Amino acid sequence: MNSPQAIHDRLEGTIHAVQSLRNQLDEIAALGAEVVRCLKDGHTIYTCGNGGSAAEAMHLAEELIGRYRGQDRPAQRAMCLNADVAAMTCIANDFGYEHVFSRQVEAMMGKGDVLVVLSTSGGSPNIVEALKAAHANGAATIGLLGRGGGECLQHCDHAITVAGEDSAHIQEGHLVVVHLICEAVELSV
Numbered sequence: 001m002n003s004p005q006a007i008h009d010r011l012e013g014t015i016h017a018v019q020s021l022r023n024q025l026d027e028i029a030a031l032g033a034e035v036v037r038c039l040k041d042g043h044t045i046y047t048c049g050n051g052g053s054a055a056e057a058m059h060l061a062e063e064l065i066g067r068y069r070g071q072d073r074p075a076q077r078a079m080c081l082n083a084d085v086a087a088m089t090c091i092a093n094d095f096g097y098e099h100v101f102s103r104q105v106e107a108m109m110g111k112g113d114v115l116v117v118l119s120t121s122g123g124s125p126n127i128v129e130a131l132k133a134a135h136a137n138g139a140a141t142i143g144l145l146g147r148g149g150g151e152c153l154q155h156c157d158h159a160i161t162v163a164g165e166d167s168a169h170i171q172e173g174h175l176v177v178v179h180l181i182c183e184a185v186e187l188s189v
Contacts, residue, residue: 035181050082056174118145
């Protein structure tokens with residue numbers, strides 16, 4: 001990665017991933033509006049992901065609770081399901097890793113809440129199960145996905161699918177959408 005060509009190639013992949021969002025402006029606006037609706041109605045945004053996507057799920061939740069651009073505003077209701085290590089390890093041990101999020105969704109989410117999932121593959125079994133559980137509880141679902149959306153796509157009310165095969169590039173596209181969601185929230189309060 002030290003050569004200028006390798007750096008150029010990585011940057012081109014990132015540019016391609018981010019540019020793929022231009023074809024999804026209406027859907028980005030719709031999912032931003034869904035998040036705003038949820039929060040204005042006094043409900044909660046729940047987030048989850050695996051690996052790097054888990055870090056981005058935590059980032060979205062903390063920006064909503066804290067603040068995004070330094071504008072003072074009320075804290076917004078948000079919870080990241082992959083942040084509770086004790087719950088995740090308990091559920092994984094007793095029910096299997098594919099249920100680490102769905103059990104939490106079953107316990108906490110209800111009608112009016114929104115689940116935001118991040119998955120570069122769109123096929124993580126624990127994310128699919130969480131989406132199914134959210135729908136069963138009457139909650140709305142948003143997916144920030146990659147690689148065509150995978151099985152997750154069919155379980156999302158709103159979805160953004162970032163172009164590319166490289167997980168890092170897909171996550172970079174997801175981060176742009178996370179920040180656009182934060183901007184929609186801050187412009188609405």
